[in-house]
Amino acid sequence: DAGAGDHIFYEIEAELLAEGTESDLEKIQHCLQHEWGLVPQLQTKFERALMFINASPASPAPSLNHLHPSSRSEKPRRKRSLITDQPYRNSGTEQKLAASEIKTSARPWRGSETIAETLRPRALSKKPGITNKDTMAEAARKTLYFHFKRMVSHEAGTRRGEDIEELHDMRVATRRMRAAIRVCGAYLDMKQIKPFVKQIRRAGRILGTVRDLDVFKQKAQAYLNTVPPDRQDELDPLFAVFNGQYQNARKRMLDFLDSQRYIRFKKEFEKFLKNRGAAALPAFTSRDEPVPQRIPHVLPIVLLQRLAAVRAYEDCIHARDISLERLHRLRIAFKGLRYTLEFFKEVLPQDAEQLIEELKRLQDHLGDIQDGVVTSDILRNFLTWGTWGKVQSASETIQCKPVIAPGVAAYLSVRQAELQHRVETFVSEWERLEQTGFFKRVAALVHDL
Known part of the structure; x- marks a missing residue:
């Protein structure tokens, strides 16, 4: 058990691996100094241990400031220094404090964040690596x-x-x-x-x-x-x-x-x-029959189902029966089709890339419509109640008062005009897809699988 006059402190040590570079070490040091506010140590742990051992019994033990040559005039920090005089009780077994457990007093740095996450991430793979042989x-x-x-x-x-x-x-x-x-x-x-x-x-x-x-x-x-x-x-x-x-x-x-x-x-x-086969279903049924799972066998069905979910709206659009709610649902159907093409574009013909870009254009159009709906609701609620979002209870209704804000009303008018324009021009966007043979081109993708 630590004595009342003893200092027990925590320390982080960064070690450069054999394949590492001096630049890597500098990045880690920069992170520890500027994100955590920690102080680099000029002596090794062995050298600092000798300082304590060699101190005479009549002389006071070296202070923490002596261990911080670059900050001797500063008051030791308790939560944001590399060595902190925050005491703890040792239960008899060695206790170590991982970097992910250190708490800091100010955001954005949070105790759960690792050093690696604060540095610029290394280059990630550009593709998932899906092949025709995959299930x-x-x-x-x-x-x-x-x-x-x-x-x-x-x-x-x-x-x-x-x-x-x-x-x-x-x-x-x-x-x-x-x-x-x-x-x-x-x-x-x-x-x-x-x-x-x-x-x-x-x-x-x-x-x-x-x-x-x-x-x-x-x-x-x-x-x-x-x-x-x-x-x-x-x-x-x-x-x-x-x-x-x-x-x-x-x-x-x-x-x-x-x-x-x-x-x-x-x-x-x-x-x-990381485990290959994670969440995979059995390859055979209870009757020992093989289950279709390979991409070439089942992706055509998945892709055509997503295409059918979009084309189901054709009659409504041609009849100009397109409510805002229906357009929102159509946007979700377009997302399903786009994501399917994106996930499997590594095994699909090259035309898939162009089809994805065309989908993005229409999806952005529908996204602007939905954004206009949500924004208009927010602005109307603010002008009516002076709140962000709808009033949830009767007591809140009594406390809220209408807001006199001509500038906000003017902004609402502009957003509603934009919304109306997007709705009116959507049909022409849909017709453009039909005229370019978009739907037939999507269906043709499955032929080469």
């Missing part, structure tokens, strides 16, 4: 692992919040994983993968809340850039409410990324995805 389950595993690594690689940037595209890319990775499970779900053992699906969905929802707010602010600012200088403050009442909503959303996101549940999910899911 659908193996293709799903490769696709999931491909996007899982991308999700993790953008986590540090998402935490910092300096570039909104980092969060966007992290969220996209979660959506691609969910889509891969939907596309290949009939060929997966869902009992094995269900626990991970829940965490992927939760991550996507929490990240999506912040991402939607980022997009809202970005588009609102783009609108302000088009108005005269004397009107630049006309959305300030809206931004005042927005800022509180955004701070809360960011806090929930960081709390989630710091949670043991999320940390455990990353560890367990990566371990699961």
